Amino acid sequence: MTQSFSQLQLHPHLAQAVAEMGYESMTPIQAQAIPVVLQGRDVMGAAQTGTGKTAAFSLPLLQRMMAHENASTSPARHPVRALVLLPTRELADQVAQQVKLYAKHTKLRSAVVFGGMDMKPQTAELKAGVEVLIATPGRLLDHIEAKTAVLNQVEYVVLDEADRMLDIGFLPDLQRILSYLPKKRTTLLFSATFSPEIKRLAASYLQDPVTIEVARSNATASTVEQHFFSVQTDDKRAALKQIVRQRGIGQAFVFVNSKLGCARLARSLDREGLKTTALHGDKSQDERLKALDAFKKGEVDLLVCTDVAARGLDIKDVPAVFNFDVPFNAEDYVHRIGRTGRAGASGLAVSFVASSDARLVADIEKLIRNKIEIEPFELEDNRGGERRERLNDGSRLYRDEDRGSRRPERSERAERTSAPRPAPKPVDPFFDRPYEPNPQAPEQPAWESSAKVPSRVSANIKTKRKVAALFKATD
Numbered sequence: 001m002t003q004s005f006s007q008l009q010l011h012p013h014l015a016q017a018v019a020e021m022g023y024e025s026m027t028p029i030q031a032q033a034i035p036v037v038l039q040g041r042d043v044m045g046a047a048q049t050g051t052g053k054t055a056a057f058s059l060p061l062l063q064r065m066m067a068h069e070n071a072s073t074s075p076a077r078h079p080v081r082a083l084v085l086l087p088t089r090e091l092a093d094q095v096a097q098q099v100k101l102y103a104k105h106t107k108l109r110s111a112v113v114f115g116g117m118d119m120k121p122q123t124a125e126l127k128a129g130v131e132v133l134i135a136t137p138g139r140l141l142d143h144i145e146a147k148t149a150v151l152n153q154v155e156y157v158v159l160d161e162a163d164r165m166l167d168i169g170f171l172p173d174l175q176r177i178l179s180y181l182p183k184k185r186t187t188l189l190f191s192a193t194f195s196p197e198i199k200r201l202a203a204s205y206l207q208d209p210v211t212i213e214v215a216r217s218n219a220t221a222s223t224v225e226q227h228f229f230s231v232q233t234d235d236k237r238a239a240l241k242q243i244v245r246q247r248g249i250g251q252a253f254v255f256v257n258s259k260l261g262c263a264r265l266a267r268s269l270d271r272e273g274l275k276t277t278a279l280h281g282d283k284s285q286d287e288r289l290k291a292l293d294a295f296k297k298g299e300v301d302l303l304v305c306t307d308v309a310a311r312g313l314d315i316k317d318v319p320a321v322f323n324f325d326v327p328f329n330a331e332d333y334v335h336r337i338g339r340t341g342r343a344g345a346s347g348l349a350v351s352f353v354a355s356s357d358a359r360l361v362a363d364i365e366k367l368i369r370n371k372i373e374i375e376p377f378e379l380e381d382n383r384g385g386e387r388r389e390r391l392n393d394g395s396r397l398y399r400d401e402d403r404g405s406r407r408p409e410r411s412e413r414a415e416r417t418s419a420p421r422p423a424p425k426p427v428d429p430f431f432d433r434p435y436e437p438n439p440q441a442p443e444q445p446a447w448e449s450s451a452k453v454p455s456r457v458s459a460n461i462k463t464k465r466k467v468a469a470l471f472k473a474t475d
């Protein structure tokens with residue numbers, strides 16, 4: 001049964017924003033969570049990204065805060081009342097953009113703070129007063145330390161993507177932040193899965209929460225066509241290109257397990273003529289936002305990324321996801337393929353399974369409660385011009401008409417128009433050199449390295465203290 005937003009009786013300014021977003025009815029998580037949050041109950045929600053969970057917590061919080069809405073210029077009249085914590089900068093940015101849209105007709109203010117960006121503009125915004133603060137834990141602790149974030153009037157806390165925050169090692173930071181907050185508050189926790197650690201976190205910080213589960217937490221969308229191909233490591237790149245070409249795939253996410261592999265793969269695919277960019281923690285914040293933007297605008301075909309970098313990103317209609325590496329953590333498989341086949345659209349998820357990946361595949365099998373059939377993959381033999389694509393069962397994986405409608409890849413187009421074949425490009429030794437991280441990037445990018453420094457407040461604090469001591473600066 002579809003449920004309309006009108007039955008919520010949202011403040012007209014919020015209702016107007018929702019209407020402008022073009023939302024016709026509530027998503028299941030919204031239909032279940034919004035009334036509960038409006039009543040002031042704590043919530044433990046199992047919801048994957050793409051389910052509309054940002055609106056599910058933002059709208060009722062904004063609605064409740066409308067009682068405090070005012071146009072005063074005094075910062076004291078705009079204390080932080082709602083705090084939303086997220087594991088990565090991109091997610092924080094994404095949620096902040098949505099909150100701004102929902103609150104745009106109100107006088108409630110919101111701000112986002114995350115690492116990798118200059119503290120000063122964030123400080124100025126915080127000092128002017130904001131009712132909704134969206135933050136990653138490390139940078140928030142910097143602001144708490146600098147006394148620019150004062151949290152003693154917080155009434156609502158959202159721990160979003162809580163499982164990922166724990167995976168990254170943010171638990172000590174979270175515990176510290178939560179210790180600064182008033183005991184009397186509403187706490188909402190969202191997580192893709194309810195692991196024992198998440199349950200423990202909820203037991204410590206939530207009071208009598210209402211549990212809301214919109215889909216089996218380990219479910220993979222039925223609209224996603226999943227294939228596991230047996231491909232040796234050295235053949236993975238050729239296999240990926242072959243599938244992209246044969247399927248006429250316009251855009252895809254390509255997941256790898258390491259930052260190093262991510263950068264190298266993106267570089268070689270790009271060099272081979274596929275418009276590719278990489279998203280990983282050694283890139284500067286600015287580079288990452290640009291990469292995402294280029295992908296969203298369709299200027300880039302393949303986004304090669306690590307799990308942490310891509311987690312929860314709201315990029316719609318990605319036709320395909322490649323697991324270039326089988327994820328170490330089975331839950332990441334669910335998150336990765338959740339990037340495709342969203343909102344009823346069909347999607348393709350292809351995993352390349354090397355001989356050493358048997359245990360990882362078995363873990364995925366257990367998690368998704370489905371038998372995984374590992375299919376042989378035959379690389380086409382371009383030299384003989386013969387395509388060999390027969391599967392074990394004799395059926396053809398890719399039909400000829402698929403090939404007819406595909407968009408030829410650029411390198412192929414170039415080949416067709418240029419006979420005789422150009423001499424192969426000399427191999428640039430740059431690509432054979434070991435990967436070297438970007439010297440501009442922070443030494444320890446908070447979002448990927450914080451797992452290694454869980455007990456420190458954040459990568460920024462020590463440095464800041466040293467610098468502050470040297471220059472006698474306060475900020």
Ligand code: AMP
Nearest residue numbers: 023025026027049050051052053054055
């Ligand atoms: P989220 O899971 O919060 O990241 O939301 C995923 C996407 O769904 C966002 O682009 C939202 O704008 C969109 N969305 C949220 N709620 C609705 C709704 N009720 N109807 C249609 N789209 C929605």
